[in-house]
Amino acid sequence: xxxxxxQLLWLLVCCLxxxxxxxxxxxxxxxxxxxxxKTWTTAxxxxxxxxxxxxxxxxxxxxxxxxxxxxxxxPFQLPYTAEEMALRAMEFPxxxxxxxxxxxxxxxxxxxxxxxxxxxxxxxxxxxxxxFGEHLYAAQPGQEIYxxxxxxxxxxxxxxNQTLWIGYRTDKTFRTKIDMFAYSPSLRRxxxxxxxxxxxxxxxxxxxxxxxxxxxxxxxxxxxxxxxVLHQTVRFPKTRQTAVLTDEKGQYVEVDAKDLSLMGKxxxxxxxDGGVKCYVLEAIPKSEWLRDYYAHKLIxxxxxxxxxxxxxxxxxxxxxxxxxxxxxASLANPALQEHxxxxxxxxxxxxxxxxxxxxTHGFVPQTWTEEDxxxxxxxxxxxxxxFLAPPKGLMSLNSPDEFYLRPPLEEGKFPDSRSINLxxxxxxxxxxxxxxxxxxxxxxxxxx
Amino acid sequence: MHGKRGLLSVVGSVLGGLLLLALSANVxxxxxxxxxxxxxxxxxxxxxxxxxxSTFDPAGRYVRQPIERQVPALTFRGxxxxxxxxxxxxxxxxxxxxxxxxxxxxxxxxxxxxxxQVSPNIEITNINNFIYDSVYxxxxxxxxxxxxxxxxxxxxxxxxxxxxxxxxxxxxxxxxVVLGKQQIAWGKMDxxxxxxxxxxxxxxxxxxxxxxxxxxxxxAWMANVTYFFGANSLNFLWIPNFEQDRNPVPGSxxxxxxxxxxxxxxxxxxxxxxxxxxxxxxxxxxxxxxDFGDHQYGLRLDVSMEPxxxxxxxxxxxxxNPTSFIVDRDIDAAGDPYLIFQPRFTRLHHLGITADYASxxxxxxxxxxxxxxxxxxxxxxxDVPFADFDHQDRAREGYLNSGIIRRDTLRAAIAVExxxxxxxxxxxxxxxxxxxxxxxxxxxxxxxxxxxxxxxLPVIFIGRPFRFTRDRLRVEMTLIPWISGPVRxxxxxxxxxxxxxxxxxxxxxxxxxxxxxxxxxxxLYGQFNKWDNIGWELSxxx
Numbered sequence: 001x002x003x004x005x006x007q008l009l010w011l012l013v014c015c016l017x018x019x020x021x022x023x024x025x026x027x028x029x030x031x032x033x034x035x036x037x038k039t040w041t042t043a044x045x046x047x048x049x050x051x052x053x054x055x056x057x058x059x060x061x062x063x064x065x066x067x068x069x070x071x072x073x074x075p076f077q078l079p080y081t082a083e084e085m086a087l088r089a090m091e092f093p094x095x096x097x098x099x100x101x102x103x104x105x106x107x108x109x110x111x112x113x114x115x116x117x118x119x120x121x122x123x124x125x126x127x128x129x130x131x132f133g134e135h136l137y138a139a140q141p142g143q144e145i146y147x148x149x150x151x152x153x154x155x156x157x158x159x160x161n162q163t164l165w166i167g168y169r170t171d172k173t174f175r176t177k178i179d180m181f182a183y184s185p186s187l188r189r190x191x192x193x194x195x196x197x198x199x200x201x202x203x204x205x206x207x208x209x210x211x212x213x214x215x216x217x218x219x220x221x222x223x224x225x226x227x228x229v230l231h232q233t234v235r236f237p238k239t240r241q242t243a244v245l246t247d248e249k250g251q252y253v254e255v256d257a258k259d260l261s262l263m264g265k266x267x268x269x270x271x272x273d274g275g276v277k278c279y280v281l282e283a284i285p286k287s288e289w290l291r292d293y294y295a296h297k298l299i300x301x302x303x304x305x306x307x308x309x310x311x312x313x314x315x316x317x318x319x320x321x322x323x324x325x326x327x328x329a330s331l332a333n334p335a336l337q338e339h340x341x342x343x344x345x346x347x348x349x350x351x352x353x354x355x356x357x358x359x360t361h362g363f364v365p366q367t368w369t370e371e372d373x374x375x376x377x378x379x380x381x382x383x384x385x386x387f388l389a390p391p392k393g394l395m396s397l398n399s400p401d402e403f404y405l406r407p408p409l410e411e412g413k414f415p416d417s418r419s420i421n422l423x424x425x426x427x428x429x430x431x432x433x434x435x436x437x438x439x440x441x442x443x444x445x446x447x448x
Numbered sequence: 449m450h451g452k453r454g455l456l457s458v459v460g461s462v463l464g465g466l467l468l469l470a471l472s473a474n475v476x477x478x479x480x481x482x483x484x485x486x487x488x489x490x491x492x493x494x495x496x497x498x499x500x501x502s503t504f505d506p507a508g509r510y511v512r513q514p515i516e517r518q519v520p521a522l523t524f525r526g527x528x529x530x531x532x533x534x535x536x537x538x539x540x541x542x543x544x545x546x547x548x549x550x551x552x553x554x555x556x557x558x559x560x561x562x563x564x565q566v567s568p569n570i571e572i573t574n575i576n577n578f579i580y581d582s583v584y585x586x587x588x589x590x591x592x593x594x595x596x597x598x599x600x601x602x603x604x605x606x607x608x609x610x611x612x613x614x615x616x617x618x619x620x621x622x623x624x625v626v627l628g629k630q631q632i633a634w635g636k637m638d639x640x641x642x643x644x645x646x647x648x649x650x651x652x653x654x655x656x657x658x659x660x661x662x663x664x665x666x667x668a669w670m671a672n673v674t675y676f677f678g679a680n681s682l683n684f685l686w687i688p689n690f691e692q693d694r695n696p697v698p699g700s701x702x703x704x705x706x707x708x709x710x711x712x713x714x715x716x717x718x719x720x721x722x723x724x725x726x727x728x729x730x731x732x733x734x735x736x737x738x739d740f741g742d743h744q745y746g747l748r749l750d751v752s753m754e755p756x757x758x759x760x761x762x763x764x765x766x767x768x769n770p771t772s773f774i775v776d777r778d779i780d781a782a783g784d785p786y787l788i789f790q791p792r793f794t795r796l797h798h799l800g801i802t803a804d805y806a807s808x809x810x811x812x813x814x815x816x817x818x819x820x821x822x823x824x825x826x827x828x829x830x831d832v833p834f835a836d837f838d839h840q841d842r843a844r845e846g847y848l849n850s851g852i853i854r855r856d857t858l859r860a861a862i863a864v865e866x867x868x869x870x871x872x873x874x875x876x877x878x879x880x881x882x883x884x885x886x887x888x889x890x891x892x893x894x895x896x897x898x899x900x901x902x903x904x905l906p907v908i909f910i911g912r913p914f915r916f917t918r919d920r921l922r923v924e925m926t927l928i929p930w931i932s933g934p935v936r937x938x939x940x941x942x943x944x945x946x947x948x949x950x951x952x953x954x955x956x957x958x959x960x961x962x963x964x965x966x967x968x969x970x971x972l973y974g975q976f977n978k979w980d981n982i983g984w985e986l987s988x989x990x
Contacts (some may be wrong), residue, residue: 113499155953156989189632193803194819194867378679
């Protein structure tokens, strides 16, 4: 009997360890009607004036020393190719490419209402002194580009957990994007970690490592799909019309949601109704760079001034929408002008398992001394448990009801390039969410 | 046997039920589509419970936050943990043990941690642990009587144990000075290789896990100074206060069944109903805090040369366990000779190395690129004292000697960690314990192989979170085979299976199955064949 019980236990374990995540069978969703006003235009429908700003070629001259980059110097001039816009968009990953302390307030919520909130301080050291152009053209593959020191503040189980990320300039010959060291106060050990797999999700998050650290534009083939005007990306629920941000000293401040705009107050190109004009780009992984990449295709909405990605969609290997990232930006480093935009709000939605994660960012500008750079951004520093900003935790959401709404589906836009297949349950939850003005969880939707 | 079957069935049902509940709570939407209404009701109830737990943090809200608001310079945190293990074997005699208990631990641990920022450079830290293990009170067991020897096994009851850490730290860019009671973890491997600074509470014997070292290390009063230069550092330790290892005592759940005398005899001696017979042991001689010559010193250098980091250590220390030296021989009333031993701690020189290196294997079948990390750690210890039973026999015959010989020992491990898809972590860690110039009839000694010249432990670990639970469920399996030579060959295998579930960001539950299989009854793992157990931990952090 004991033997049988043990065998059953081991069988259960082996099944669990060997199984993949249970995939969600999907059925075609009701495509619904088009939005009241058509805001999008395909490339073929663009006016002659709009087309003058764009270069539709895919075979522009190449840089002599870096053949996978355009010969035209960064930050490029009108008219823009899709590739050039993508390279500009690379400047804006989740964490900024300039020195600062990033205060990251992150949240995740499942469709059953399980919620996770965390605050992390992330001192950032960016090496290219002449900005992103140097990052692209001068940095050699294998050269360090940035170091992030992630210091967990809350919840209590994460207090003092630290991770040092060392990011590298990569190409086909040097493919290591990240070296990573982790420190846990409960183990009191600093451990070098294997490089995260690009398609793996961050722990308790909807985002993959590629969503977090950004993608290299040269690994994809780019095409201009058209233009669009975005009016909403990250949407606040009716249960919470405020957001907690931080001032330049890292102090928490509460702001009214209606005072937030997609690209911040200083943005010069809002439409009369507060929209942001975007170019819509399609990215297909190049097989010679990315074999068997987890996303079959990505679609970017980048604004027409800074080329900041306000919305990014990922499509799975069957070509269906699998992931949506929407953002609100702010001009966090005005000295860098249009290159100083950064992610203020990030919302990630894993469509396949209906899992939402979000981040709100605060920025404390820093000028690191040479001593700071050597001491603070080395693995051994983590053992000192020295927070580089006051370690103030915050539970800014009082309940899962206060989480952001799922991103708008933007149904009907670019139908030739976008396939949205949602399960009836997710579709029902979305309809309930739009009706209620807040997230509706499984048991609340009323059809169970 | 009937009792065991009943117990297994209950445990199996509980395990299955919990797993079903956990899985059903997080199934993807399409699963809900196929569920009937009863299962839907369970999911809905769980969903409501999920949302309730999301913000359930009473100690944080009503204790921690008000205190921190009142004293802004104070950071206050802590946790409450319930830790229980239930044995799968019924009542029986095992070796010298009267094993009539089912729970081998029912520990309740409250930890309170305070940090007070005196100035930007100066901080005072205090960590307190309050433990109560109810196994000794909640079971009617004749085999559990450890509190008669040491109350610490039941509850922490004195300053030494409750106040685990109390230190003041001063830091500048290049210098850290930490003075006070503290614990130091050197090394980065699973298991203790160069992690030898503090003594350890080894009440769980072979079940002690690296994840519990934080609460099992025995902090000591010391000065800890680190100088940082560039990405490198030099660490110096001066430890006037000596804390030895605390091993299981007679009447505790993990006391070795091989150790004599029998439990009944031990209790009779403790009760004064019987005198101890055989060899005599004098009171253990300990190093003195007041004697500068008795202090311990450590030095560690860490160097970062991306993608390689490495370090060297030297530790002039005391052996954490006393060695019994023969000091005399006498004849008892029956005319039999017996020996008089003087247990005392001996000096050891430890030299160690640690290194790690990251890389990736390209074009691997099925997984494409495979990131890996290589870690190496080793500790060579000079002149470790070993009891020599040949020498003891000669002493018994009248040729008086110390009964001790000294040997160098080596313990080392190489770990290769692979990052497979799905955040699956796989670690292969072959470890070696080796006694130089070993010979039969040697007792145990620090760092050396157990009961043999060499031990090889090819440790295998695999763990992964499950995406369909949104990473709330994580399952880990560890296998530790104990290979030995040239005498014993095989000393058994320890298997450990852990299912961890995050009920909320404050509350975590763990189910742990630990088994000790095969090996002879005199082998390291073999002797604990009847100690297989299922444990659970429920932890609330605030």
